[in-house]
Amino acid sequence: RLPCMSMREPFCSLVLNGWKKLETRKWPMLDEVCGSALAVHRAYRDWESYTEAMDFVQEELGNQTDAATRAPHGMPRGAVVGILLRVGPTWNVVMGQETREERAEEFENPGESRKKEDERKDWWHEIMSPENLVHSETDCYVVPASTSISTSTSTSLVTDGSIHGIKTSLRNIQRQALLQDIQGRCVTPVEHPVWLKEGVRMRGSAGVFFVDIPHSCIPEEALQVILDMQDTTRAKKKQKREE
Known part of the structure; x- marks a missing residue:
């Protein structure tokens, strides 16, 4: 049994083919599944701005676009079709253009442990590795979604140092998310995508929902990773109860 999100094309194929490395939503939907595997449901309908989305993908990927947006032959819509083995x-x-970049040793956020904050920065710097970056004059910051700030005040809070963030650029986020309209959205690193051997037909749902996937549909190596992760989670819960 796995948490699942529904995605429309072309983004479903882009993420499961490994090209889309940042999932974007208008709210922090995936924060609750950080560190776990996540199933992907392929919606019946395409993205409402499909043509505009494909224009941007074509601009970014060029002659690799067809392969990047192609699902395996016979993979149905209206079905769970893949799994992301690592959600950040x-x-x-x-x-904000006048915000200041915080070094790792300065990055602290009330309500979360220092270790967790360091892990957050590691995730971000891993997805934004130097070979993936391009020069851009439009600066922006990313701050943990757990930080309780409103959209209207977030820029000024980061600017005056009340909230500490990681400096990047809007262009770099767009490139990893393969989406142009990124402002005001939440972004989540997703890694190690795998297509299922065959789709599991079921109705999708808004937000994160849970699905049961037959083991026979999951590639063997991916299945072992998932089972190991679930064993680790159960062991941690047991240890916490005993404490």
Whole structure:
């Protein structure tokens, strides 16, 4: 049994083919599944702005677009079709040109442990590795989605140092998310995608919902990773209860 999110094309194929490395939502939907595997449901309908989305993908990927947006032959819509084996922490995108970059040793956020904050930064710097970056004059910051700030005040709070964030650029986030309209959205790193051997037909749902996937539909290596993760989670819960 796995948490699941529904995705429309072309983004479903882009993420499961490994090209889309940041999932974007208007709210921190995936923050609750950080660190776990996540099933992907392929919606019946395409993205409402499909043509505009494909224009941007074509601009970014060029002659690799067809392969990047193609699902395996016979993979149905209206079905769970793949799994992301690693979901990272969710970030809010904050615009601002005069904000200051915080070094790892300065990055602290009330309500979360130092270790967890360091892990968040590791996730971000891993997805934004140097070879993936391009020069851009439009600066922005990402701050943990767990930070309780409103959209209207977030920029000024980061600017005056009340909230500490990681400096990047709007262009770099767009490139990893393969989406142009990124301002005001939450972004979540997603890694190690795998297509199922065959789709599991079921109705999708808004937000995160749970699905049962037959083991026979999951590639063997991916299945072992998932089972190991679930064993680790159960062991941690048991240890916590005993404490």
